[in-house]
Amino acid sequence: MDEFDVVVLGAGPTGENLAERAHAGGLTVAVVESELVGGECSYWACMPSKALLRPGAALADARRVAGAREATTGTLDAAAVLKRRDAFASHWKDDGQVDWLHSAGITLVRGHGRLDGERRVVVEEPGGGRRVLAARHAVAVCTGTRAALPALPGLAEARPWTSREATSSSTVPERLAVVGGGVVGVEMATAWNALGSEVTLVVRGSRLLPRMEPFAGELVADSLRAAGVDVRFGVSATAVRRDGPVVLTLDDGRELTADEVLFATGRAPATSDVGLETVGLEAGKPIRVDDTGLAVGVPGGWLYAAGDVTGRAMMTHQGKYQGRIFGTVIADRAAGRELDTAPWGRSVVTADERAVPQVVFTDPEVAAVGLTLEQAEQRGRRVRAVDYDIGNVAGAGLYADGYQGRARAVVDLERETLLGVTFVGAGVAELLHSATIAVAGEVPISRLWHAVPAYPTISEVWLRLLETYRG
Ligand SMILES: Cc1cc2nc3c(=O)[nH]c(=O)nc-3n(C[C@H](O)[C@H](O)[C@H](O)COP(=O)(O)OP(=O)(O)OC[C@H]3O[C@@H](n4cnc5c(N)ncnc54)[C@H](O)[C@@H]3O)c2cc1C
Numbered sequence: 001m002d003e004f005d006v007v008v009l010g011a012g013p014t015g016e017n018l019a020e021r022a023h024a025g026g027l028t029v030a031v032v033e034s035e036l037v038g039g040e041c042s043y044w045a046c047m048p049s050k051a052l053l054r055p056g057a058a059l060a061d062a063r064r065v066a067g068a069r070e071a072t073t074g075t076l077d078a079a080a081v082l083k084r085r086d087a088f089a090s091h092w093k094d095d096g097q098v099d100w101l102h103s104a105g106i107t108l109v110r111g112h113g114r115l116d117g118e119r120r121v122v123v124e125e126p127g128g129g130r131r132v133l134a135a136r137h138a139v140a141v142c143t144g145t146r147a148a149l150p151a152l153p154g155l156a157e158a159r160p161w162t163s164r165e166a167t168s169s170s171t172v173p174e175r176l177a178v179v180g181g182g183v184v185g186v187e188m189a190t191a192w193n194a195l196g197s198e199v200t201l202v203v204r205g206s207r208l209l210p211r212m213e214p215f216a217g218e219l220v221a222d223s224l225r226a227a228g229v230d231v232r233f234g235v236s237a238t239a240v241r242r243d244g245p246v247v248l249t250l251d252d253g254r255e256l257t258a259d260e261v262l263f264a265t266g267r268a269p270a271t272s273d274v275g276l277e278t279v280g281l282e283a284g285k286p287i288r289v290d291d292t293g294l295a296v297g298v299p300g301g302w303l304y305a306a307g308d309v310t311g312r313a314m315m316t317h318q319g320k321y322q323g324r325i326f327g328t329v330i331a332d333r334a335a336g337r338e339l340d341t342a343p344w345g346r347s348v349v350t351a352d353e354r355a356v357p358q359v360v361f362t363d364p365e366v367a368a369v370g371l372t373l374e375q376a377e378q379r380g381r382r383v384r385a386v387d388y389d390i391g392n393v394a395g396a397g398l399y400a401d402g403y404q405g406r407a408r409a410v411v412d413l414e415r416e417t418l419l420g421v422t423f424v425g426a427g428v429a430e431l432l433h434s435a436t437i438a439v440a441g442e443v444p445i446s447r448l449w450h451a452v453p454a455y456p457t458i459s460e461v462w463l464r465l466l467e468t469y470r471g
């Protein structure tokens, strides 16, 4: 049996950050990884998807500027885009990240790890061996999620794409059906449409991006349709079969035929086979944690979880944030150092509740942080939404002819601070951090008034929002 201070299950972005912080705090750390060091994000999610999306965005940006437009006579070079994507996915090899782990002083154990009671992990090694790891202080489960597929007749036999195939395919399907209007669905519909697929987006609800401000989904749907995507609302697939192409039976009585079908229908926590039952937790469920990362319902204060597996905020940056804070907490507890658990303190992930940023890399981009108007109202806050058409900002007009975009700030009327901000439009992704600082910093509107945006940038939308609020 090998003994470490901390054993981390899963070397995705969350596990890597947690391990690094725990090690920096003076602890010995082993990380167990069953696939590639770097996790979903590096090979089948953030990196390859954004590498697929960026060329389409660059071309669309050029086409929106007279003078540049005339220089863009062709379509995307799909082979070149896929080649660049392959490089961003490190050709699905993890040597670089393994080198980083070693340089950070962290021990990598390859294999499938499972909890085996208190502070013990059993690893099934790729060669068939079995290794037992004991943790002196903590075990942290950072095993992420897998694509969740609905139980539809014929689905498994039809070999559907999940996010993995959608981000790693080496060919462009002539016709692609996408089921699900969440983030993966809209981003992948955007990417493959730009690469030349004929895309049909099948959405069971009445809008895209249902967790965001309604105008975000509306603007993205308008733009997808204008780009040639067939967006269908209020329709569900009831069965699937593959006769060469894939045929979806829809509940509106029609059939949809495509060369591939992507099911972008959400995620399931990777907890069905990690030994949760040996510590009194239910397999297959997210691991609920408190704000210091401790698993709820497990006595002894040794089991932590972080990242997607907790179901808190399924984004890489938020998993890394939890990893940084929980790794430090583990080291602090081991050393007997006092924690700072007041809201926004060093030892708690307050931003998980108050200031989660997200960029959806569609065209237009959607960049949002904090609460939507509906979420704020549901929490009983006295709020006012302030809206502004970004196209009226001089910098936006310069950025793109006929700029289409909209911004909303949700103002807390009790404190005169911002609870949430959403920008939709070309080039707004890089604006988001200004809003994250305003929301996380609880910067009073009276002080934001003195944060002068440079002229002529799209950031002047901040000034317009404040002027609209003040009237
Ligand atoms: C298509 C797509 C695009 C996305 N784009 C973005 C984006 O642009 N920005 C963003 O912020 N987020 C994005 N996300 C979300 C992001 O990928 C996740 O939030 C992030 O990967 C979560 O990191 P994690 O470390 O918690 O889990 P993961 O990245 O899933 O890593 C978990 C690791 O644990 C390993 N593991 C699992 N079980 C075991 C076991 N029993 N033993 C050993 N190892 C195990 C896995 O092999 C994996 O390496 C995207 C997701 C998808 C699907």
Ligand SMILES: NC(=O)c1ccc[n+]([C@@H]2O[C@H](COP(=O)([O-])OP(=O)(O)OC[C@H]3O[C@@H](n4cnc5c(N)ncnc54)[C@H](O)[C@@H]3O)[C@@H](O)[C@H]2O)c1
Residues within 6 Å of the ligand: 150, 179, 180, 181, 182, 183, 184, 185, 187, 203, 204, 205, 210, 236, 237, 264, 265, 266, 267, 313, 314, 315, 358, 359, 360, 361
């Ligand atoms: N840019 C980014 O930050 C980014 C990009 C991609 C993914 N992600 C993250 O990854 C996670 C997963 O994304 P996702 O899009 O898979 O999940 P999601 O939960 O965002 O969207 C899934 C959608 O599928 C629908 N759905 C579920 N079951 C269905 C069924 N049987 N038939 C039809 N529709 C069904 C849901 O109503 C939902 O709208 C999200 O939490 C997201 O934040 C982030």
